[in-house]
Amino acid sequence: MIVKSLDPRIERAALDDESKIGELNVHEHFETYEVFQQVKRGTHHQHVGNVHAPNAEMAMLFAKEQYCRRGAAVNLWVVATSNVFVTEYVDADIFETTEDKLYRDPNSYKVMDRINAFKARTSKV
Amino acid sequence: MYGNAYIENDGNKVNSILADEDPIKLAEFEARIAAGDKIEPKDWMPKEYRKQLVRMIEQHAHSEIIGSLPEGTWITRAPGFRRKLALMAKVQDEVGHAQLLYSAAETLGKSREDMTNDLINGKSKYSNVFNYPAPTWADSAVIAWLIDAGAIVNQLANSKGSYGPYCRALDRICAEESFHLKYGHDNVVFLATGTPVQRAMVQEALNRWWEPIMHFFGPPDKASQHSEILMRWKVKMGSNDSMRQTFLNMYVPKIWDLGLTLPDPNLRKNEETGQWEYTEPNWETFKQVINGNGPCNKERLAVRRMAEENGRWVRKALMNKDAVYATPLA
Numbered sequence: 001m002i003v004k005s006l007d008p009r010i011e012r013a014a015l016d017d018e019s020k021i022g023e024l025n026v027h028e029h030f031e032t033y034e035v036f037q038q039v040k041r042g043t044h045h046q047h048v049g050n051v052h053a054p055n056a057e058m059a060m061l062f063a064k065e066q067y068c069r070r071g072a073a074v075n076l077w078v079v080a081t082s083n084v085f086v087t088e089y090v091d092a093d094i095f096e097t098t099e100d101k102l103y104r105d106p107n108s109y110k111v112m113d114r115i116n117a118f119k120a121r122t123s124k125v
Numbered sequence: 126m127y128g129n130a131y132i133e134n135d136g137n138k139v140n141s142i143l144a145d146e147d148p149i150k151l152a153e154f155e156a157r158i159a160a161g162d163k164i165e166p167k168d169w170m171p172k173e174y175r176k177q178l179v180r181m182i183e184q185h186a187h188s189e190i191i192g193s194l195p196e197g198t199w200i201t202r203a204p205g206f207r208r209k210l211a212l213m214a215k216v217q218d219e220v221g222h223a224q225l226l227y228s229a230a231e232t233l234g235k236s237r238e239d240m241t242n243d244l245i246n247g248k249s250k251y252s253n254v255f256n257y258p259a260p261t262w263a264d265s266a267v268i269a270w271l272i273d274a275g276a277i278v279n280q281l282a283n284s285k286g287s288y289g290p291y292c293r294a295l296d297r298i299c300a301e302e303s304f305h306l307k308y309g310h311d312n313v314v315f316l317a318t319g320t321p322v323q324r325a326m327v328q329e330a331l332n333r334w335w336e337p338i339m340h341f342f343g344p345p346d347k348a349s350q351h352s353e354i355l356m357r358w359k360v361k362m363g364s365n366d367s368m369r370q371t372f373l374n375m376y377v378p379k380i381w382d383l384g385l386t387l388p389d390p391n392l393r394k395n396e397e398t399g400q401w402e403y404t405e406p407n408w409e410t411f412k413q414v415i416n417g418n419g420p421c422n423k424e425r426l427a428v429r430r431m432a433e434e435n436g437r438w439v440r441k442a443l444m445n446k447d448a449v450y451a452t453p454l455a
Contacts, residue, residue, distance in 0.1 A: 003424045006258050007198040010428060017423035021245065021434045024238035028440055031448040032228070049297070050228050050453045052237065054443035066221050069214075070301075082451035089168055 033059035034084055037067055038075040045077055056080070142173045142354065158359055163289035166232035166455065177360050179233045180249075182291055186226035187244045187251035191425050192272075193219040195255060199265040211308050215269065218301045225297060228453045229290040236450075245430055253411060254337045256419030263316055263323075263330035269309025271334065271376060275341045277302050278372045287359035290455055310379075317383040324385075331380070332388045339406040340414075342369040373401040 003015040030052045036045040048067045053059035059078040068076070087094070102108040143151065150169045157164065164170055193216045200216065203209045227237045243249040254272055259265050277299060284295035316327040343365035346352055355361040363371075374394070380387060391404045413419070 003427050005198075005424050006260055009201070010198075010424065013431060015424075015427040015431055017427050019427065019430055021430050021437075023242050023246075024433070026236050026238050027444070027448060027450055028437075029237045029241070030440070030444070031450060032231075032453045034454055047455065049225060049293070049455075051224070052228075054440075054445050054448070058443070065217075066224060069217070069221070070304075080449070080451075081454055082449040084454060086454060089165055 030054045032081045033063070033078040034081050035059075035063040035067055036077040036079075037063075037073050039072050041074055045075065050081060051078070053078075142351070143171065146171050155357065158287045158357070163292060164287050165289045166452070171358075173354070174358050174360065175233050177355060178288055178291065179230055179235050181360065182226055182230040182233075182294075183235065183240050183243070184250050184252070186223045186230060186240065187249055188255065189219050189223035189226060191244075191251045191429065192255045193223075194425055194428055195257070195259040195421070196265055196268060198259055199262060202262070203265075204262060208312070212265070212269075215305050215308060218305065222294075222298045222301070225294040226291075229288075229294045231453050232290045232455065234452065241433065245426065245433065247417065247426070250415060252341065253414050253419065254341050256414050256422045256425060257334070257337050258421050260333075261326055261330060263313075263326040264333065266309060266312035266316060266327065267330045267334045269305055270313045271309070271338055272341065273302055273305040273309055274376055275338060275372050277306060278368050278375070279342070282362040282368065285359070286362055290453075293455070314383065317385055328385055331385055335388050336406045336410070338372075339369070339403070340408075340411045342366075342372065344408050344411065370401055373403070377401070 001017050003010065003017050005011050031054075032050045033053055033056065034050050035048050037048045038045045051059050051062040051066055053062050056078055059080075060076060063076050063078050067073070097104075147169075151171060154164070154168075154170060154174075164174075196212065196219070197216050200209060200212050203212045227240060230240060231237055240249065244251070254275075259268060280295050280299050280302065284292050284299060286292055313327060316323040345366050346364045352361060373392075377387065377392065377394075389404050391402060394401050414422070417423075
């Protein structure tokens, strides 16, 4: 049956409510691009999400529409998801900053103790 | 509600839901959630967790895209240029929300094409509320205010859930919904404080939308071990009734404040319990509409098919034969 609609545009389209369309195949909605946005000059670009697009130029267009509709942005990057190399969460232990790496911590250097001890020692002489 | 009002228990016994799961991994997974940590796409997760999340996020995405149709109807006829611009912006936001949500669902392993197929072939559901027509401008105002208000109650709760990509999508969505809410409120207030004809128009729209709005949060949950597990996994963030209460408590006073009425003589806040009392909406109607017999189900899907079909040649022309499919990262 032809769809009766309140929307004049849909009325004009005279849609058949039993119409069928072929199934979409994987990839018909394209690959994904990851989107990085810089909100202000001088700040880091930050990952904000992704878009489906057939190429980088269109990914940029969609990213602008999707992630920069309102609020500040000064720059965008897009990169095909398949080109991003990622670590696995199961390997997260590689990031553990263990307590025994104190030599990377500026607070672990107590020079004043040594200087004061030195001064105390030499002033007595 | 957008997604989790329609979580279905497929009759699986709780034991069989958890039966094939590795008990050590399951314990780690549950401990992570209990600690308030998020689950990310490549993490180990129980099959039931993945399944319910895909269903929920997918339904939410479909709801956004179908939900833009009744409002889109009014773009060309919105009174005044500013309202046309604002309504276009709102509709664009809704379609954008669908994209964010489809991506979040994709991280769980279902492709966007498959989700679209399942919407079109009727296998996937979307929020019931979008199967009703918007016969007047006041209907579009009531939708923008109160349906979006209901959506915010739901989405704010879900944004505290356990699945990272869904939470991130919802954070972005909630930020944009606040414009929809203000825009809708502004339109309702304009009519409600206007001429007797305008007031009558908004009152009639409110009368039409009250039952769909009460349906929006889904039927009262049956207490079951299944829903207990989904709550523990922070898939379901509150009972349907508690979300409905939150909504009533926030918005009924605002509606009454405008001198408008709601078509339920039993609607009142019980000051002793702090709970709202109301007449249960007709849940049989709800079931009928969900199963395809609402006033606009056929139209909505026919329009969605048309959009997919009319755009197909453009997408085919743009397809990159060297594209590599990769699941979105986050």
